[in-house]
Amino acid sequence: MPKEPAGHMELLHVMVVDDDEAVRKACCEIAARLGCVVVGAGNATAAQAILKDHQIDLILLDLKLPGGGGMALLEQVKMLHPETAVVVMTAFATVSSAVEAMRIGASDYLTKPFALEDLTLVLERAGQRHHMDVQSRQLRERLRTQQGMGGLVGQSPEMEKLYRILSKVAFSTHPVLILGESGTGKELVARSIHFNGTNAAKPFIPVDCGSLVPTLIESELFGHVKGAFTGADRAKEGLLASADGGTVFLDEIGELPLDLQSKLLRALQEKEVRPVGATQTRPISARVLAATNRDLATMVEQGRFRKDLYFRLNVVNLRIPPLRNRREDIAPLAMHFLERMKKETGVERVFSDETLRMITEYDWPGNVRELENAIERACALSSGPVLHMGDLPTQLQDFRMQRGGAVFPTGDGLNEGHTASETKTSIVTMAELEKKAILETLRQLDGDKLMAARLLGIGKTTLYRKLKEYGIAEG
Numbered sequence: 001m002p003k004e005p006a007g008h009m010e011l012l013h014v015m016v017v018d019d020d021e022a023v024r025k026a027c028c029e030i031a032a033r034l035g036c037v038v039v040g041a042g043n044a045t046a047a048q049a050i051l052k053d054h055q056i057d058l059i060l061l062d063l064k065l066p067g068g069g070g071m072a073l074l075e076q077v078k079m080l081h082p083e084t085a086v087v088v089m090t091a092f093a094t095v096s097s098a099v100e101a102m103r104i105g106a107s108d109y110l111t112k113p114f115a116l117e118d119l120t121l122v123l124e125r126a127g128q129r130h131h132m133d134v135q136s137r138q139l140r141e142r143l144r145t146q147q148g149m150g151g152l153v154g155q156s157p158e159m160e161k162l163y164r165i166l167s168k169v170a171f172s173t174h175p176v177l178i179l180g181e182s183g184t185g186k187e188l189v190a191r192s193i194h195f196n197g198t199n200a201a202k203p204f205i206p207v208d209c210g211s212l213v214p215t216l217i218e219s220e221l222f223g224h225v226k227g228a229f230t231g232a233d234r235a236k237e238g239l240l241a242s243a244d245g246g247t248v249f250l251d252e253i254g255e256l257p258l259d260l261q262s263k264l265l266r267a268l269q270e271k272e273v274r275p276v277g278a279t280q281t282r283p284i285s286a287r288v289l290a291a292t293n294r295d296l297a298t299m300v301e302q303g304r305f306r307k308d309l310y311f312r313l314n315v316v317n318l319r320i321p322p323l324r325n326r327r328e329d330i331a332p333l334a335m336h337f338l339e340r341m342k343k344e345t346g347v348e349r350v351f352s353d354e355t356l357r358m359i360t361e362y363d364w365p366g367n368v369r370e371l372e373n374a375i376e377r378a379c380a381l382s383s384g385p386v387l388h389m390g391d392l393p394t395q396l397q398d399f400r401m402q403r404g405g406a407v408f409p410t411g412d413g414l415n416e417g418h419t420a421s422e423t424k425t426s427i428v429t430m431a432e433l434e435k436k437a438i439l440e441t442l443r444q445l446d447g448d449k450l451m452a453a454r455l456l457g458i459g460k461t462t463l464y465r466k467l468k469e470y471g472i473a474e475g
Helices: 021-033 044-053 066-080 095-104 116-141 157-169 186-195 214-222 258-270 296-301 307-313 327-345 353-361 367-381 394-402 430-444 449-456 460-469
Strands: 013-017 037-041 058-062 085-090 108-111 176-179 204-208 247-251 287-292 316-319 406-410 424-428
Touching: 013 021, 013 044, 021 037, 021 058, 021 116, 037 044, 044 066, 058 066, 058 116, 066 085, 066 095, 085 116, 095 430, 108 116, 116 353, 157 186, 157 316, 176 186, 186 204, 186 247, 186 287, 204 214, 214 258, 258 307, 296 307, 327 353, 327 367, 353 367, 353 394, 394 460, 430 449, 430 460, 449 460
Parallel strands: 013 037, 013 058, 058 085, 085 108, 176 287, 176 316, 204 247, 247 287
Antiparallel strands: 406 424
16 A cells, blocks of 8 residues: 655655665655655556556656566556656666656656655656646646726736736826836736726727837827828828727827827927828827837936826836746646647647646746747647647757756665765756757668657757757768
């Protein structure tokens, strides 16, 4: 029977499969000290019997079981119990065996003999992964997304604070300055303010100040009369006037030229505009929301943005946190985009545990927009209902490889009383292990790059790029 938990890893159920009784008992003892629920098995048959009757989260598996049963058991576990993580152990470590075990689905690798610290690290890492995987599965079983106002997704403290401010400014007519990095969803916040306010039935008009030449911006905002300039063969009403009680959203307001800044300020103060080429003004009633990823306060100090306009727009400001600062919202956002893809394509897809874990741990410098694009790409490239790491963009696959090094210890084994000072531990970086795995796999496959990429679980483009880094021609 499994030993009762005694520490902080009480949710992790571990089975140690090793025909060496001393090693098996030592591993069980270490896992129990860490608070795991532990059971041991001396062969594949015993392990299979335990798996039928117990929920096992992690298996420490000796690849060199009698009769070659280690690799066969690994294959069976990943087929029948895909949610169970497997860490393989062997005293006969070769790159080819590591590649094969990882290809089948092993999550980690230990070389015998290993120190107590090495096993502890592996167990703690597995515990963290298990905790996140459980949360991921529970999330998939719920609605897949928790939506805030106006389609905004997220329940982090940062988003809750944003919702509280949004609920107040939505029912006012004051200008609002929306701040945040590119891709954080500034226009979505602006739309939430408009469509949750009293003038939701009125127009919402977005203007990208960074994509139009100055003359066009002036004409777009204020309008023009017939003959005002070459090509103005008829009069045009400006957006500030045509909004007619609605909202004009000025995105990238920091890109607006200084002369247009003064005209915008006058329009906001006087509640009227003068179309280009006109002699008369006309009243406006639009609410103005502005957004920027720039530091407007610094631009004011540098003379690149008018101080009076800054204060006029900055009656209320909302700062949208970058995605890396609200990681608890990443998974709900990912589920939200996946559900939206299902509605568009009629195809239901899910993330593998590893994929969702990597998505949550990645920093997303492009924020929500980058996450959305990555998931659309994964859905387009996926060959099945489960989205794997290989379906994601290269930068996420590189991130996966760069997360840390692999430990390949050597020493006296797991004898009782063994200390770190008695063990020599060599550290092989993940990049070095990756290179060895790639080159050895290519050697065994006689240079077949497509098959190598498939076995290694990486894209062929990534493989070619890695070979170029190693100074190896693509031929």
